[in-house]
Amino acid sequence: MEKEKSSWVHKILKIIKWAFLIFIGLFLILIIGRIIYRINLDKTEKQIEKIHNVRLTLDDVMGKNLPPDPGAEADKTVQGIDANKNGIRDDVELAVFNTYPDSAKTRAVLLQYALALQMETLQPFVNTGIATEVVREQSRAFQCVGEVLVRDDNNTEVMDKYFKDGDTLRYFVKDKQLNTEERRNARNIFVKEVRSYSDLENICDINYSSLPN
Amino acid sequence: MKNKIVFAFVFVLLFSFHSKVLAGELCSSNGYTILTINGINTNKDGAIENKDKLRDHISQGYFNNQPLKVDFLYNQTHLGGLGDLIDTVAQGAFDKKSDYDLTEMLNDASQKVTTQKVLLVAHSQGNFYSNNFYEKVASEPGGIPEQSIGVYGVASPADYVAGGGEYVTSDTDKIINKVAGRIFQTLPPNIHIALQDGDDKDGHSFSDVYLKYQGARIVSDIKSSLGKLQNNDEQASDYPCISPPDFSFSHEAGGLALNTADSIINGTKNAVVFVIDGTRYIATAIGNSFNNIGLALGNMFGNLSANVVQSLPDTNSLTTILPGVLNNQNEIKKDTKPKYTIQNTPTETVVTLSAKNAEEIFNNFTDSSQPIFSFGPVVSGFTLKKEKV
Numbered sequence: 001m002e003k004e005k006s007s008w009v010h011k012i013l014k015i016i017k018w019a020f021l022i023f024i025g026l027f028l029i030l031i032i033g034r035i036i037y038r039i040n041l042d043k044t045e046k047q048i049e050k051i052h053n054v055r056l057t058l059d060d061v062m063g064k065n066l067p068p069d070p071g072a073e074a075d076k077t078v079q080g081i082d083a084n085k086n087g088i089r090d091d092v093e094l095a096v097f098n099t100y101p102d103s104a105k106t107r108a109v110l111l112q113y114a115l116a117l118q119m120e121t122l123q124p125f126v127n128t129g130i131a132t133e134v135v136r137e138q139s140r141a142f143q144c145v146g147e148v149l150v151r152d153d154n155n156t157e158v159m160d161k162y163f164k165d166g167d168t169l170r171y172f173v174k175d176k177q178l179n180t181e182e183r184r185n186a187r188n189i190f191v192k193e194v195r196s197y198s199d200l201e202n203i204c205d206i207n208y209s210s211l212p213n
Numbered sequence: 214m215k216n217k218i219v220f221a222f223v224f225v226l227l228f229s230f231h232s233k234v235l236a237g238e239l240c241s242s243n244g245y246t247i248l249t250i251n252g253i254n255t256n257k258d259g260a261i262e263n264k265d266k267l268r269d270h271i272s273q274g275y276f277n278n279q280p281l282k283v284d285f286l287y288n289q290t291h292l293g294g295l296g297d298l299i300d301t302v303a304q305g306a307f308d309k310k311s312d313y314d315l316t317e318m319l320n321d322a323s324q325k326v327t328t329q330k331v332l333l334v335a336h337s338q339g340n341f342y343s344n345n346f347y348e349k350v351a352s353e354p355g356g357i358p359e360q361s362i363g364v365y366g367v368a369s370p371a372d373y374v375a376g377g378g379e380y381v382t383s384d385t386d387k388i389i390n391k392v393a394g395r396i397f398q399t400l401p402p403n404i405h406i407a408l409q410d411g412d413d414k415d416g417h418s419f420s421d422v423y424l425k426y427q428g429a430r431i432v433s434d435i436k437s438s439l440g441k442l443q444n445n446d447e448q449a450s451d452y453p454c455i456s457p458p459d460f461s462f463s464h465e466a467g468g469l470a471l472n473t474a475d476s477i478i479n480g481t482k483n484a485v486v487f488v489i490d491g492t493r494y495i496a497t498a499i500g501n502s503f504n505n506i507g508l509a510l511g512n513m514f515g516n517l518s519a520n521v522v523q524s525l526p527d528t529n530s531l532t533t534i535l536p537g538v539l540n541n542q543n544e545i546k547k548d549t550k551p552k553y554t555i556q557n558t559p560t561e562t563v564v565t566l567s568a569k570n571a572e573e574i575f576n577n578f579t580d581s582s583q584p585i586f587s588f589g590p591v592v593s594g595f596t597l598k599k600e601k602v
Contacts, residue, residue, distance in 0.1 A: 135261060142265045156429045163428055166269060191257040196284050196321045199268065
């Protein structure tokens with residue numbers, strides 16, 4: 001009787017031991033997964049910091065380092081050509097300078113928008129965090145375009161012109177930036193990762209009021 | 214000894230992962246949030262553009278000298294638009310109140326809304342979602358009191374705006390008047406937009422028609438709607454403004470199915486990625502289960518010494534009496550006052566109820582489909598007697 005009882009106790013202890021070992025095994029797998037997740041998170045955070053540190057410079061606005069015309073090479077890849085390494089695609093940068101040679105303020109806001117749109121093609125990896133932060137920069141640049149236009153919230157006529165001119169400027173850049181099917185597809189895939197977000201402050205990189213024209 | 218140390222170490226490790234995060238202000242009374250909800254067949258780029266344009270139209274980040282945040286809740290396109298169409302009919306004709314996308318929106322909102330005052334601005338099918346969102350959140354536990362949340366509708370296919378909000382629908386909007394209006398009851402058009410060459414032929418686009426031609430009115434209506442929102446003293450500043458919804462396994466499985474189907478239909482190669490994501494969700498769910506078990510065990514061990522007496526079964530709540538436990542005569546307390554006397558004979562079980570309100574309890578017992586207590590198999594009979602004391 002005593003022996004039978006002891007055998008049962010041993011069996012129960014064995015089951016508990018195995019259950020515990022399985023539990024610990026799964027727990028260790030979760031820990032390893034968690035460590036991998038943390039490493040990826042660190043990489044993402046560093047990349048996000050880089051994204052928010054990208055700024056348009058006054059030299060870019062004044063055209064001190066304009067690139068040569070990339071010609072047919074411009075559209076061969078989604079990234080395109082950026083010979084002067086300022087983060088703005090060369091064909092878009094040149095189009096802005098050719099269309100608005102006399103307005104540094106307009107160039108400032110348009111180049112910032114072009115810089116933000118190009119950013120999505122330059123990311124070493126894309127996940128929800130990266131995509132959302134890039135689009136936050138794009139929204140910041142989108143709002144910045146309105147800063148150089150005349151606005152009067154109490155005057156419908158002025159506001160109509162404000163909205164119309166804003167659309168013209170933004171679509172000028174966006175249409176040039178997304179000028180091929182591959183680029184539009186890449187954009188659609190990229191923004192799929194975006195979650196909702198709040199807007200950034202300090203919407204313009206350049207203090208446009210200090211510009212002469 | 215060595216094993217005991219390892220055992221103790223693992224347990225400490227298991228239960229030391231849970232720490233409270235000290236939070237700052239999560240729900241501010243200073244500020245406004247506008248959440249846009251897009252309509253059918255709008256890709257995310259379009260939803261972002263709508264949100265950016267609305268923000269540009271409304272202000273430069275302030276209303277009533279308080280910060281104004283404009284964000285978006287994305288109403289995802291499913292099955293190449295067919296899923297949205299089915300959803301729209303279900304919402305418009307059959308009053309469907311909840312689905313995968315609404316739960317996702319509630320989750321998004323719970324993470325993003327940091328002000329008490331919230332206005333939902335919806336376009337097209339987004340109006341069904343904004344109405345349902347309002348019903349799920351307004352003055353509900355973990356939600357927003359009615360005075361702090363509002364809805365504004367643009368091109369609405371619904372027959373009302375939740376919370377008595379304002380709306381704008383053009384009589385030249387073919388999608389609302391010629392399509393939606395024929396299937397289900399919609400709000401009547403209240404403006405006229407004269408379309409021009411190059412405009413959206415259906416006259417339905419949020420930014421290219423409504424904002425373009427009625428921007429001033431929409432801004433005025435939205436400002437008026439924002440002006441009606443008030444602070445409340447029910448939402449604590451150190452708690453999220455909106456509690457996150459409960460994610461069920463069926464929600465995750467539904468999301469996986471929708472995403473996989475979307476990927477296949479869109480002709481992309483992302484189906485595999487979504488399956489991997491789905492596997493990750495399931496793995497996460499399993500992980501969460503372990504987490505919960507860990508938490509439960511942690512709480513149990515942590516509170517064992519304090520709660521050992523309270524953890525014991527309460528005889529007052531004893532509801533099941535096994536036949537073998539019953540002797541010829543047992544007395545069980547159901548409440549402190551009423552008494553049930555049970556007599557078990559080889560042929561019959563007799564329960565005698567002795568209580569001041571025996572009549573009432575007796576009636577409840579006999580009328581209720583949920584018995585007060587249950588028995589094991591009774592050999593051949595059951596009698597219930599009442600006895601007023």
